[in-house]
Amino acid sequence: MELIQIILIIAGAVLIYITRKFYLINKLKRETYLIFLLIGFMLIITSVFPQVSVILSNLVGINRGTDLFVYISIIVIFYLIISINIRIETLEQKFSALIEQLALNNPETKNHDNSKKKIKRKQETENKHRK
Amino acid sequence: MNLTEEKNRDLNINKNENTTKKDLKIFIVIAAYNEEKRIGTVLKELTKNNYKNIIVVNDGSKDNTKKIALENKATVLTHKVNLGQGAALRTGIKYSLKHGADIIVTFDGDGQHKASEIHKLIHPIINKEADVTLGSRFLEGGNANNIPSSRKIILKLGVLFTRTISRIKVTDTHNGFRALSRYAAEKIKITYNGMSHASEILDEISRNKLRFKEVPVTITYNEETIKKGQKNFKAIKYALDMFYRKIVNK
Numbered sequence: 378m379e380l381i382q383i384i385l386i387i388a389g390a391v392l393i394y395i396t397r398k399f400y401l402i403n404k405l406k407r408e409t410y411l412i413f414l415l416i417g418f419m420l421i422i423t424s425v426f427p428q429v430s431v432i433l434s435n436l437v438g439i440n441r442g443t444d445l446f447v448y449i450s451i452i453v454i455f456y457l458i459i460s461i462n463i464r465i466e467t468l469e470q471k472f473s474a475l476i477e478q479l480a481l482n483n484p485e486t487k488n489h490d491n492s493k494k495k496i497k498r499k500q501e502t503e504n505k506h507r508k
Numbered sequence: 509m510n511l512t513e514e515k516n517r518d519l520n521i522n523k524n525e526n527t528t529k530k531d532l533k534i535f536i537v538i539a540a541y542n543e544e545k546r547i548g549t550v551l552k553e554l555t556k557n558n559y560k561n562i563i564v565v566n567d568g569s570k571d572n573t574k575k576i577a578l579e580n581k582a583t584v585l586t587h588k589v590n591l592g593q594g595a596a597l598r599t600g601i602k603y604s605l606k607h608g609a610d611i612i613v614t615f616d617g618d619g620q621h622k623a624s625e626i627h628k629l630i631h632p633i634i635n636k637e638a639d640v641t642l643g644s645r646f647l648e649g650g651n652a653n654n655i656p657s658s659r660k661i662i663l664k665l666g667v668l669f670t671r672t673i674s675r676i677k678v679t680d681t682h683n684g685f686r687a688l689s690r691y692a693a694e695k696i697k698i699t700y701n702g703m704s705h706a707s708e709i710l711d712e713i714s715r716n717k718l719r720f721k722e723v724p725v726t727i728t729y730n731e732e733t734i735k736k737g738q739k740n741f742k743a744i745k746y747a748l749d750m751f752y753r754k755i756v757n758k
Contacts, residue, residue: 473591473701477599480565480585484603487578 382424389420409460412453534630535561535609537600538582539593539684540617544571551580553623554615563603564617565596573617593684594705598698605693613687621685625725629687632721639692639718642678642710643685643725650680650724659729666707674711678722682706685725692718704749 396413399405405413423430423442430442439445536559540547547564554562564577568590577584585599597614604612611630615621621643632638645652646667652660666681684706688696696712698705713720 469701473595476587476589476591477595477602480587480599481603481606483586485574485578485584485586487581 382427385420385424389417389424392420393417412456416449416453532610532634533561533608534559534611534613534626535563535600535604535607536613536615536626537597537604538562538564538615538617539567539596539600540564540569540573540577541567541590541593541596542569542571543573543617544569544576546619547573547617548576548580550615550617550619550623551577551582555581557623557626559623559626561604561607561609563600565600567591567593567596592701592705593703594698594708595701597705601688601693601698605690609693610690611687612690612693614684616684620727620729622726622728625685626687629685629723629725632723633687633689637719638721639689640696640713640720641687642680642720642722643683643727644678644680644722645683645725645727646679647722647724651726652729653726654729655727656729670707670710674707674714676710676714676720678710680722681710683725683727685727692716700749702749 392413396405396410396417400407400410423433423446427442430445434440434442434445437445439448536554538547538550543550551562551564562580562582564573564582564584566574566577566584566586568587574584574586583603585603587596587599600614601612611633613626613629615623615626625643629641629643632641644650645655646663663680663682667679670681671677682703686709692713695716695718696709698708698712700708712718
């Protein structure tokens with residue numbers, strides 16, 4: 378067995394372990410988990426039996442097994458970039474709405490500040506009278 | 509547009525035939541980010557021109573913008589973190605609508621716009637000629653003092669781009685000096701937090717079939733405003749933003 382095969386097997390196993398760990402604590406969506414799981418298993422299988430990648434690539438009309446991996450990786454990376462982008466945009470919208478609501482709930486004017494001070498002073502004098 | 513909607517459009521702005529500027533609640537919305545050096549003069553100028561409902565949206569400023577705005581009798585809404593001009597205007601417009609604004613004017617906090625030209629801008633709205641008026645520095649009678657030539661080229665390209673994308677014929681695109689009737693302000697939805705909101709507003713005018721009119725205005729540039737203003741290369745980002753949204757929305 379070549380060194381690269383051993384590295385790929387370890388990489389596949391680590392990938393499966395990490396994604397499973399994140400999935401179990403609900404930090405990963407089911408679809409993403411399944412995609413990573415599939416990639417991990419494929420890495421292990423094709424490292425142990427390199428001829429599998431050749432059979433698979435021939436099935437889809439690609440000559441070399443490594444080319445098939447490159448194409449699949451590009452598709453997966455694109456999917457991840459788009460889903461991360463959508464998530465960031467959704468979070469940004471929620472965050473903006475929160476900041477805006479806070480601003481709308483707390484308008485400030487100089488008079489408003491003065492009136493607050495007046496109320497405080499009134500309360501203080503009332504308390505003094507009570508004493 | 510149905511009859512009720514048409515009726516609302518008029519009722520919101522002209523309460524009777526003889527409505528004047530004094531009868532209307534005019535709100536000035538200023539988005540401000542670290543404007544302590546300029547905002548005071550801008551607010552004084554607005555007060556001098558008898559505008560009372562001035563809303564400064566302090567967009568996460570780290571300087572004394574808020575303090576100076578309060579000292580100059582403005583109502584201040586504070587964004588705890590900097591979101592961008594689009595978000596600041598959205599907050600200011602929402603507040604103005606909630607407090608019964610008939611006309612909302614968006615105004616820059618860096619002294620580029622002239623308070624004395626507001627009356628010119630709101631005139632077509634009062635006269636029922638338009639729902640939205642857009643200030644234009646390139647229209648005959650308008651002026652762009654000290655504008656750098658690179659900025660001028662970018663703005664002209666922006667006009668060309670907007671004409672194609674939004675299908676709206678304007679002579680100036682990224683001009684923050686504009687007035688909205690209550691009807692228009694309720695219709696226009698700003699979703700971009702950043703500077704792309706300017707193109708989005710034009711898009712919304714076209715989408716909602718609002719009546720608009722361009723009014724020549726003077727924009728004054730100085731070293732500070734140029735330094736603080738939009739960077740030319742960002743124009744590409746705004747264009748891409750609009751283009752992306754157009755594709756996604758379709």
